[in-house]
Amino acid sequence: MYIYHRRGWPTFHWSHEKLSTLLANIRYRQGKLVGHMASLGFSLRSEAILQTLTLDAVKSNEIEGEVLDPEQVRSSIARRLGIDTFQLVPVDRAVEGVVDVLLDATQKFGEPLTQDRLFSWHAALFPTGYSGMYKITVANWRTHEAGPMQVVSGAIGREYVHFQAPDAAVLATEMKTFLDWFNNATAIDPVLKAAIAHLWFVTVHPFDDGNGRIARTIADMLLARADGSSQRFYSLSAQIRKERNTYYNTLERTQRGDLDITDWLEWFLHCLNRALTATETMLTSTLTKAKYWEWLASKSLNERQRLLLNKLLDGFDGKLTTSKWAKIAKTSQDTALRDIQHLVDQGILIKQNAGGRSTNYELRPLDESLS
Secondary structure, eight states, X not given: OOGGGSTTTTOOBOOHHHHXXXXXXXXXXXXXXXXXXXXXXXXXXXXXXXXXXXXXXXXXXXXXXXXXXXXXHHHHHHHHHTOOOSOOOOOOHHHHHHHHHHHHHHHTTTSOOOHHHHHHHHHHHOTTSEETTEEOOOSSOOOGGGOXXXXXXXXXXXXXXXXXXXXXXXXXXXXXXHHHHHHSOOSSOHHHHHHHHHHHHHHHOOSSSOHHHHHHHHHHHHHHHHHTOSOOOOOHHHHHHHTHHHHHHHHHHHHTSOSBOHHHHHHHHHHHHHHHHHHHHHHHHHHHHHHHHHHHTTSOOOHHHHHHHHHHHHHOSSOBOHHHHHHHHTOOHHHHHHHHHHHHHTTSEEEESOSGGGOEEEEOOHHHHHO
């Protein structure tokens, strides 16, 4: 028996006492974060939004095993939001679709969630009408022709069914109930409503594919309502990606349980709380990077140097050498050496372990650079 078989579905209930302190702490941290970001300059705030939305899109797809090029995602978001950034790259149609959905949900968070809107999101996620090699029903609820919608693992002949969604015949009714609840005012805190909506949508599983991604998008939409802002500074999906196994286990346990969803709500709130903590670390890095670029604005840099400095600021893998520079910038060793020496002469890079092939370079520390 699954949760949707229970008498009273979908009238969920939970322990307010068990969640109240955690929810209050999260609401305080959300308000503090939004207030802090509002006090920053436009360029710093834009960079934080760009980084957060890019992370959200990439990690939500990673949860489902879909790998997106972060630079394409970043470029697509920057263009849509009118954020000036260098090194924009061409963007695949599939990436554009993912960004379409994310921005529609978070930038228009106050608009109703309708059947047509969900269908447009689904069409954007599957522009070819295929999921991998398999043709699926796109921009409509799944049909009975595809058979029962099951979440299965294990080898053929030894499959384990983690969950089986409601029959296709009841989807129109189920989704009308969900959308009416979503769009009507309730006394439920919007953060809790985000957690409930996520669970409810992914339990109904109305599409052939993309249900998890759309469920997390719906949660993001409600979290934007909770913040009262389309400017996103934290990524729940990025934290869920880190906790993917626990995420799936908690969902499965809840879907096999009764209508008391306290455990799911508690996990969701703790996950969101950890996402806020991770954001504080990320924003520190983002602001440091932005301060570097403020300082570098007075320096003489070519496009290759800008590209490599950006990679250093994002966290370069290993030591920077002329050979690595030449490979990444797709240039000769001599040109790479001239690029590096020019940055050393300007006090941007510091030479380490001088002598032959072992010579490597690092960024001058920020405090020293600006002193």
